[in-house]
Amino acid sequence: MSNYHIKHLEEYYQVYRKSVRNPEVFWEEIAEEHFLWRKKWDKVLSWDFAKPEIKWFEGAKLNITENCIDRHIYTRGDKTAIIFEPNNPEEATQHISYRELHDRVCRFANVLKDQGVKKGDRVCIYVPMIPELTVAILACARIGAIHSVVFAGFSSKALSTRINDSDCKLVITADGSYRGAKTIDLKGIVDEALESCPGVKTVLVAKRINSAIEMKPNRDYWLQPLLDDAYHDCDPEIMDAEDPLFILYTSGSTGKPKGMVHTIAGYMVYTAYTFKNAFQYREHDVFWCTADIGWITGHSYIVYGPLANGATSVMFEGVPSYPDFGRFWDIVQKHKVNQFYTAPTAIRALAKQGAELVEKYDLSSLKVLGSVGEPINEEAWHWYNDVVGKNKSPIIDTWWQTETGGMMITPIPFVTPTKPTFATLPFIGVQPALMDETGNELKGNQVEGRLCIKFPWPGIARTIWGNHQRYKDTYFSTFENMYFTGDGALRDEVGYYRITGRVDDVIIVSGHNLGTAPIEDAINEHPAVAESAIVGFPHEVKGSALYGYITLKEVGESRMHDNLRKEINQLISDRIGPIAKLDKIQFTSALPKTRSGKIMRRILRKIAERDTSNLGDISTLLNPEVVQEIQERAL
Ligand code: WT7
Numbered sequence: 253m254s255n256y257h258i259k260h261l262e263e264y265y266q267v268y269r270k271s272v273r274n275p276e277v278f279w280e281e282i283a284e285e286h287f288l289w290r291k292k293w294d295k296v297l298s299w300d301f302a303k304p305e306i307k308w309f310e311g312a313k314l315n316i317t318e319n320c321i322d323r324h325i326y327t328r329g330d331k332t333a334i335i336f337e338p339n340n341p342e343e344a345t346q347h348i349s350y351r352e353l354h355d356r357v358c359r360f361a362n363v364l365k366d367q368g369v370k371k372g373d374r375v376c377i378y379v380p381m382i383p384e385l386t387v388a389i390l391a392c393a394r395i396g397a398i399h400s401v402v403f404a405g406f407s408s409k410a411l412s413t414r415i416n417d418s419d420c421k422l423v424i425t426a427d428g429s430y431r432g433a434k435t436i437d438l439k440g441i442v443d444e445a446l447e448s449c450p451g452v453k454t455v456l457v458a459k460r461i462n463s464a465i466e467m468k469p470n471r472d473y474w475l476q477p478l479l480d481d482a483y484h485d486c487d488p489e490i491m492d493a494e495d496p497l498f499i500l501y502t503s504g505s506t507g508k509p510k511g512m513v514h515t516i517a518g519y520m521v522y523t524a525y526t527f528k529n530a531f532q533y534r535e536h537d538v539f540w541c542t543a544d545i546g547w548i549t550g551h552s553y554i555v556y557g558p559l560a561n562g563a564t565s566v567m568f569e570g571v572p573s574y575p576d577f578g579r580f581w582d583i584v585q586k587h588k589v590n591q592f593y594t595a596p597t598a599i600r601a602l603a604k605q606g607a608e609l610v611e612k613y614d615l616s617s618l619k620v621l622g623s624v625g626e627p628i629n630e631e632a633w634h635w636y637n638d639v640v641g642k643n644k645s646p647i648i649d650t651w652w653q654t655e656t657g658g659m660m661i662t663p664i665p666f667v668t669p670t671k672p673t674f675a676t677l678p679f680i681g682v683q684p685a686l687m688d689e690t691g692n693e694l695k696g697n698q699v700e701g702r703l704c705i706k707f708p709w710p711g712i713a714r715t716i717w718g719n720h721q722r723y724k725d726t727y728f729s730t731f732e733n734m735y736f737t738g739d740g741a742l743r744d745e746v747g748y749y750r751i752t753g754r755v756d757d758v759i760i761v762s763g764h765n766l767g768t769a770p771i772e773d774a775i776n777e778h779p780a781v782a783e784s785a786i787v788g789f790p791h792e793v794k795g796s797a798l799y800g801y802i803t804l805k806e807v808g809e810s811r812m813h814d815n816l817r818k819e820i821n822q823l824i825s826d827r828i829g830p831i832a833k834l835d836k837i838q839f840t841s842a843l844p845k846t847r848s849g850k851i852m853r854r855i856l857r858k859i860a861e862r863d864t865s866n867l868g869d870i871s872t873l874l875n876p877e878v879v880q881e882i883q884e885r886a887l
Contacts, residue, residue, distance in 0.1 A: 256286055258529050258680070264667050271681040272707070278681065279308070279710055283521050287560075288323050289314050290490050293517075299708045301735065304728045307494050308518035308710045315488035316497060316520050317357060317394045320559035322488070324350045332564045335538070336383050337583055339430035339570035345586075348383060350562070353390075356383075356479075358486035360391035363478045367454050369422055371396030371489050374499065376420035376452075378411060378442060380404045380429030381569045384458040384475065385545050386555055388424045393497060393516075396489035400499040400511070403546025404429055404436075405847045407871050408444035410509075415449045418499050418511055418717050422454045424475075428461035432574035439465040493517035499717050500548055502654040503846075510726070511717030512654050519552075519657050520560060522711030526658040526679060527557030530648055531620050532665050537590040538617075540566035542580065542598065547848055548654040549624055552711075553593060557658070572598055577605040581613035581640075592640075593622035593650075596632050597849035603635040604782050604805060610639050620665045621647045626850060627751050629773040633672040651675040651751050653737065655727065657711025660684075661749050673773070674750045683707040686743060687731050700742035702755055704734035759788035759796050761831060768853075771798070771834075774827035775820055780804050785843050785851045786834070789860040797835040799860035801882065803842055813839055836860070836887045842878045844870070855879060859886050 258264050271278040276296040284292075294311030324331070329351040336346040348356070369375060375397050379385040385401075392399040402414050404426075415423065423446070429436045439457060443466070446452050455472045457465075467474070497516045501509040533539060539558055543549035545567075558565035566587055572580050580602065584592060602609075621641050628636075628649050637647050647670055650662040660682050661675040668676050678684050686694045686701035694701045712735065716723040730736040740752040753769045768786040775784040784802045791797035802820070821833045844852040855867055859882055870876045 256282060256525070256528065257532075258664055258667055261667050261669075264664060264677070264680075268678070268680055272683055275681060275707065279521065282525055283309060283517070286524065287314070287521065288319050293493060297708065301708075301728050301733045304724055306708045306712055306714055308515075308521075308708075309493040312493040312517055313490050314493065314517060314520075315394065315396075315491055316516050316556070316560075317390050318488050319520060319524075320390065320556060321350060321354045321357060324562040325354055328562050331562065333559060334383060334386060335564060335566045335587055337566060337568045337570075337587070339432070339574065341575065341579070341582065346383060353387070355484045356387045357390040357394055358484055359479045359482040360384075360387050361394040361486040362482040363456070363475070364391055364395055364397060364422070365486075366478070366482070367422060367456070369395065369397050371491075372398065372495075373422075374398045374400055374418045374420040376411075376415050376418075376423045377401045378404050378406075378423060378425045378438065379458060380426055380436075380438065380460065381544055381567055382426065382429075382458065382460055383567065384424075384426070386567065389498075389545070389551075389555055390559075394486060394488055396491050396495065398496045398498055400501075401546055401551070402501070403544055403847060404438055405544075405546070408441045409869075410872050411441065412445040412448045413508060414501050414511070415445065415452060417501075417508065419451055420449075421451060422456070423452055424456045424458070426458040426460045427465050428463045430461060430569060432571045435461050435463070437463065437465075439463075443468070491516055494714070496714075498551065500551060500654055502548075510719075510722065512713040513715045513717050514657055514711070515714050518710035518712070520556065522658045522709060523552040523557035524560035526711075527553060527563070528561050529664055530650060530659050530662050530679070531591040531593070531622065533558075533561060533563055533591065535562075537619075538564050538566065538587050539591045539593075540568070540583070540587070540589045541593040541622075542568060542572070543593070543595070543624075544848075548657070549593075552658050572602060576609070577602060578609040578612060581610050581615060584615050584618060585613040588617040590617055591620040591622065592618055593624065595625040595849050596623055596628040597626065597845070599623070599628070599632045599636050600776075600783055603632060603639070607639045615640065615642070618645045621645050623647060623649045624652070625848065627753055627769040628673060629769070629776050630672050631773070631776045637672075646670050649673070649675045651739075651749070655713045656709070657713065660705070660709075661751070671744075671748055673769075674744070674748045676748045678749070681709050684741075684749065685734060686741060687734070691731055697743050697745050697747055700752070701740065702731070703737045703739045703741040703749075703751070704731050705737065706734060708735075759786070759798060761788070761791075761794050761796050761798060770828060771800075771824060771832050774824045774832075775800065775802060777827070778816075778820055778823055780806070780808070780816060781820070783843055785853060785856055787853055787857040787860045789836070789857075789862075791835065798832070799836045799838070799856075799887075800834040801838050801840050801843055801856055803840055807841070838882070838885060838887050840878065840882050840885070842875055844876070844879050844882070845874045847872065847874050849874070856882070859883055862886070
């Protein structure tokens with residue numbers, strides 16, 4: 253048991269050392285003791301980063317849904333697996349027990365089988381955050397079909413590209429979705445997408461908003477009547493450890509999205525183990541990850557990681573601002589959430605609303621606060637720590653990627669002392685390396701470089717669907733025998749890591765390497781500033797200079813702006829040095845963001861460089877309209 257649940261720092265170091273000295277022995281023990289196998293593996297690990305080829309638990313047979321559902325029925329059958337919190341707080345919450353989840357997944361699996369879905373087939377899931385989404389995912393896994401969840405906020409174009417790339421025959425969707433006060437016509441988006449997806453033969457439609465939609469004969473079927481008729485039990489398909497579990501698309505810096513392929517056993521072991529430790533989850537805790545299941549965060553830490561541990565996982569359909577900006581805290585209070593996991597962009601948006609909205613609620617159940625998706629700036633970190641966590645719930649700033657399957661660098665709460673803006677120490681089994689531009693590893697502490705991983709961990713994506721060469725080129729060709737993350741990081745005097753941002757965001761000004769994150773941190777300290785993004789633009793003397801896009805908490809009068817510019821630059825000067833001062837500061841009503849809340853720096857960079865002939869596809873942005881505003885007022 254001891255290795256499975258780390259409880260103090262000394263133990264962390266001991267287990268960590270063991271995990272890197274002899275990874276195979278270490279992971280074998282975890283796999284052996286905490287999961288259900290139909291057959292054990294012949295070999296724990298074989299790998300070659302040059303090919304690249306990585307296999308964990310080769311020869312083993314299992315079904316992940318037996319691990320996430322069936323085995324819990326004997327010990328926790330009536331325990332709530334999923335708490336569904338609807339968009340509208342007036343609508344009843346649903347508590348789905350492990351027993352009920354089993355029944356629903358089996359019925360759904362039988363429906364898929366009836367529709368001709370077989371092991372290895374790809375199924376596209378374009379469903380909002382309703383229980384059917386989780387059930388559909390697990391139903392695919394039950395019968396060995398490969399799910400490809402597409403975030404139900406993507407456009408029809410983005411959807412059809414993804415459906416075609418992985419050749420999905422069947423699409424699961426809903427009539428529509430709720431998003432705050434709005435409804436979205438999901439089925440209409442699917443219909444439009446399918447005009448260019450000849451391979452799709454069947455569409456299963458969950459009813460959510462009761463809108464009058466068109467059902468195409470012999471293609472579209474309402475889900476509920478089929479589920480009602482289906483048998484409530486379904487034998488799990490016995491799968492190989494290295495069979496694909498799912499495909500999840502992530503955008504590359506160029507070209508079409510990359511369909512990252514995760515395989516069953518390694519992903520299961522890794523998400524379960526990281527979940528248990530990084531959140532210090534205990535049997536009766538209620539865990540809430542606010543991400544959408546359409547992203548890897550939701551796959552790993554709403555569905556698979558929690559369920560593999562028999563946990564209770566909250567699934568929230570709505571948005572943080574509806575009916576008001578107190579909604580997150582209302583939900584924490586209502587369900588007595590113990591571990592809360594969200595993104596810095598949400599924290600900043602909520603911080604902007606002031607502390608009063610937080611203080612209205614009883615948040616005393618909270619034990620651990622998580623952050624993920626982008627560097628968390630100093631101001632947001634402190635607000636999260638002080639206002640939400642009342643200085644008693646440690647923040648885990650978890651660094652990882654779609655490609656890594658699970659968390660890679662993170663404090664373990666109550667074990668690793670936290671430090672603002674630092675993801676701190678590598679997770680058990682993770683071997684980071686910092687490299688310089690010429691390909692040498694930077695040893696020792698107080699160094700900064702490109703973040704790589706030296707040795708495989710069980711959760712690493714095994715390939716890009718249909719394009720193994722691109723997998724090799726993207727991740728294994730920059731540095732020999734290393735997985736390259738695309739991020740920069742520094743290691744401080746005690747060995748803590750701070751992620752400095754994508755390496756492509758590094759701006760070299762007069763020969764000085766400046767990360768955008770620390771500059772943005774400094775700017776965000778100004779009381780008038782809500783959010784900022786820095787990009788580089790060509791400069792005669794300096795090579796590159798800095799262009800800042802800044803949103804203010806209150807718009808204010810433009811004659812104030814020159815004063816503000818001075819104050820902001822003074823602040824940067826104070827915090828980092830005059831070298832980091834901004835040459836141009838544009839105040840804007842918002843920053844262009846992806847649906848997952850990431851600032852689209854590529855667009856900002858192009859505008860700053862006055863190269864707006866090809867801004868690329870902006871239709872998948874959360875707020876495409878701000879692009880024009882920014883362009884018109886560019887400096
Ligand atoms: C990129 C991966 C991990 C699931 C959600 C995002 C950035 C992620 C952190 C963090 C600083 C972070 C990195 C990474 N990132 N977490 N805690 N601190 N940066 O998954 O969309 O695949 O994005 O997000 O740049 O490479 P993703």
